[in-house]
Amino acid sequence: MSLSRTTNSKNVDDTTLDAIARSVRALSADATRIANSGHPGLPLGLAELGALLFAEVLNYNPANPDWINRDRLVLSAGHGSMWLYSLLHLSGYALPLKELKQFRQLGSKTPGHPEYGHTKGVETTTGPLGAGFSNAVGMAIAERMLSDTFSSLIDHYTYVIAGDGCMMEGISSEASSLAGHLKLGKLIALYDSNSISIEGSTDLAFTENTAKRYESYGWHVVKADAHKYGSLRTAINSAKTETTRPSIVICKSIIGKGAPTLAGTAATHGAPLPVDEIRAMRKKLGLPLDKDFYIDPRAQKFFDSQRKVRQDKENKWNKRYNSSSSQATKLKNYLSLKSDSIKWPKYKVGESIATRKANGACLQAISDVADFFAGGSADLEPSNNTKLPKKGSFQATRPAGRMLHYGVREHAMGGIVNGMTLHGGLKAFGATFLVFADYMRPALRLASIMRIPSLFVFTHDSIFVGEDGPTHQPVEHIPSLRAIPYLRVYRPADAQESVIAWKSAYGKKKDPSALLFTRQNLTVFDKPKDWEKDATKGAYCIKKQGNDITLVATGSEVNPVLEAATMLKKDGYNIRVVSMLCKELFDEQPREFKEKIIPKASKVIVIEAASPLGWDSIRPLGHVGIDGFGACGPAKKLEEYFGLSSSAIAKRIKEILKKN
């Protein structure tokens, strides 16, 4: 069944479109001028495109920005935020004019770059270039999966506005190559090709043939004049009609178009237009000379008339959604992420198993009951243990699959996971080696800023990677991930803790999680009764030989630290051993809980196979960790070399205690 996709079956007249475009220019020029900060170049340059999209192309209901079957529009060139704010305001989203007048002010709904969750109608937080492009690919993947499962309910396009900067960033290349491979026919990129970057003409650094590049990815490439409605309309219609390949419309535009003397120059990119220039622009465009934030009444009238049409459209869809059809019932489960209860794997004390394998078992347990669970690895599936055998690969010819092959494209993977998560109806994850978390760090940051529950699996979490050597051995990554606000970092100490980590991360509706697993086998150790309850709060005490000294360990260091504590007891030390499964969860707990785990007077030493820093909140006396980078060699040799055997740890602890 094919759903109708546009609100307007006939074209909107040029006079109306011009009225909208003119209003976008007026609002954007004034808002940046009054803020004395911001980017008028894109909003002015894409005013015609914006008018066409919101009047004619996009399927949306401004009264319900969360409607699951809306077309998605991502402004990857996020600095052009006033373009989006102007259009959200004009088209009737809950973004009053007074917010536009507060552009870039503290607490306003119109921050410098669009922020998801802060402003209704903003699909994702953008600004770091290229990120939005990868989010859009994720949204288009989500649409492809869901429209296959819910043919009567899901059928929308995903549009992304990308600038020259987005095109230069590697993340867009990665995401575009994958989108072409997956033949995401309902993804449409609108490339604002204005040939201007901050340093001047793109001729300074960017002279590739972008059309040819996208053809090489398997995309459908169309060109358009960004200032002619007919040209844009023809190109976009051609893109919509071509559903076997993603499309890119190369919109040749003039940056700052409408500004009489500055249009076409880098001067319009990132600074407000001078007052005189705005005045001259008003004259040129036939706007009232002395009225700020002018909205052409024809634009207002048009969008007012559209509200009911758009609401009716959603109502029609709601009828199907509120029916008792099997698709409608199932979609509700998808949207609320409800499944049969998960049969989590169980492990026995004494078993020796790599936590990455426990990770694999958890992923399969979730996948077995949750059809909305989707993800995969950046070409490390056999190592990351991310196979979803019952669901199989997601491919162009197999949209029912849920296992993604991201290819060796970590950064795009991060953005895609975020895009799928933002889309709704899916729970998404991505996986790679922990050391390559660096490749996707901007995406981890954006998930955290947006506070969305993206899931990231990072295996091979320490120097115990062994023979692959320092380039593949994470050292600074654990503290560096912990430094990202709102990102939960789990580092389970054995297979049982791995299950708790997955339960916890999977259950969170807010904020992303990074789950860290070992390459090497770890022995499942004996735990006190009720450990799970405390572990779910981030940390629990495994061994209580006394309160004087608390050894805080994570992951693979817990086992040797338990042994070291036994050794140290013989030397008369009264030691507690704490496994810190997730420091962020622990830090959030009330004081009583924290002091139950780490008594106030206790001397704290942290043991972790990582750079010895980032533990300020528990003020350790010292660390047993890794100074410098790793080294190449078998894991067992490295344990000795880096002093991470139980006896070496015991020795170091004594030294630290003596010094302090």
Add this chain to the structure above:
Amino acid sequence: MSLSRTTNSKNVDDTTLDAIARSVRALSADATRIANSGHPGLPLGLAELGALLFAEVLNYNPANPDWINRDRLVLSAGHGSMWLYSLLHLSGYALPLKELKQFRQLGSKTPGHPEYGHTKGVETTTGPLGAGFSNAVGMAIAERMLSDTFSSLIDHYTYVIAGDGCMMEGISSEASSLAGHLKLGKLIALYDSNSISIEGSTDLAFTENTAKRYESYGWHVVKADAHKYGSLRTAINSAKTETTRPSIVICKSIIGKGAPTLAGTAATHGAPLPVDEIRAMRKKLGLPLDKDFYIDPRAQKFFDSQRKVRQDKENKWNKRYNSSSSQATKLKNYLSLKSDSIKWPKYKVGESIATRKANGACLQAISDVADFFAGGSADLEPSNNTKLPKKGSFQATRPAGRMLHYGVREHAMGGIVNGMTLHGGLKAFGATFLVFADYMRPALRLASIMRIPSLFVFTHDSIFVGEDGPTHQPVEHIPSLRAIPYLRVYRPADAQESVIAWKSAYGKKKDPSALLFTRQNLTVFDKPKDWEKDATKGAYCIKKQGNDITLVATGSEVNPVLEAATMLKKDGYNIRVVSMLCKELFDEQPREFKEKIIPKASKVIVIEAASPLGWDSIRPLGHVGIDGFGACGPAKKLEEYFGLSSSAIAKRIKEILKKN
């Protein structure tokens, strides 16, 4: 003047080449088998290419791996390290067979991935995919600059071996696009197109038309059969002849070629061949069945005969280099990075100036006297203040320029700076906003692993970026950079400190530096006599009102902390104020110095507009910092909102002291 570029004017016979290829296969299969770890797939698949390169194509002298005019060969697909080790050994580099027998063992010269500085003949540390590709682009840029200045002395090619994984990574796309723009005609990429990735066939995720993609970047594209010398020779010769564009030779290869049953499968990629398979391979290739680490005597004989030829070649070059020609004299200065003395800018107490502007003045001061100083920004030159006006832009048509326009390609920029630094003869830098350090983090890590003195400028270093909002406001970046071993992170507190930071960073011959500068103006404050001496060691005490409490601040927080200390004095607190210009330098100092700056009994509080962590080594009682992410608004409003005014800081300090 054109220098002759190959050692052998005539082709090496197939029998000899076969002997080399056979030896590469034997050595690589055995080394991985004995290590029980490693990647035989690439070494076997590229054995013919390796033979041709080392016998016929490359200009090198194994007796002097540091010869500045050698051809550069970068193995971007670093997991294929045994390919490189085999060939370095065979061709006579100082890598004895016993090292190959110690492949991937602790302390050997043959670690899992090639490590620069550890093994002679390894041009750069590779393994993280795509990184080597960007290094090679940096080397080719260096060659272009130097061969223009030193036409009688510098004239070499840069070769890079890239796999399917390298091709998928965004960093290669960025670097390739820029290389095409710059028309780096002596850069030759050899793409090992074996259509196999770790998860299986590249058909799973990578089906783009790579040839077309490289054409779109403006490259010269040639195809070759990786297992036929004639085909490879013709392609490489065509690549060498074409000097107006970079070339890529798409070498269609069979992964693990030579392994009788496993060739062409993912099984050969990352695991040793089974013993039976090796035995069958020996049989197939006509190798002695029971001899490990077999080297065909013809291969040995050939390379032995080459040593003198290659030494003679360098000797001939040395004659020119040791002449008193002006080029020779100047090149010596370039190689030792010697220049007239730099006229560092001076600033007066009370001046109000953004440290990014002081950065600009320092860069110009260096550039004015140092022709070997080269760098630029990832399209943020006007914001980063990285203009080198006296030297001008480096472009294809202007190789004498020293100011690079990297485009919006931070990751490639990082790799290119590393490549230029590795090349020698140039001092290179790259610049962007601090928040985008995340985009290039893998390159920062590799510079640190290699301990090379790459220079990175990061401006807009805190929430005081203001209206661009949280996506553009670094928060976790300062501690995250400090977590990278060996990377020095400077955060100067005013223009005078900025000069000291640049002096220090510029003078270091080892380890990379990250220099952090403000967007906003900072007042130059009064300093004690001799402050520079201590500042050069990382920290100095500005105000000594007593020893009880030490306030440690960095960058823009020093000024308000000085005011806060004055306020607190009125309340009876005895306070010292320390500016921590570079924590890494401070941490390296002897205990006495550290206790001179921060007295042992002193209570420490850290004030920094960043995530409050990473200060473990000085055990602060508490932090005044940023919890969570930034916010959009004018900087002055944010100061209030985040409690970073002098009075808010004073209040927070009192609270922290009361709690503890």
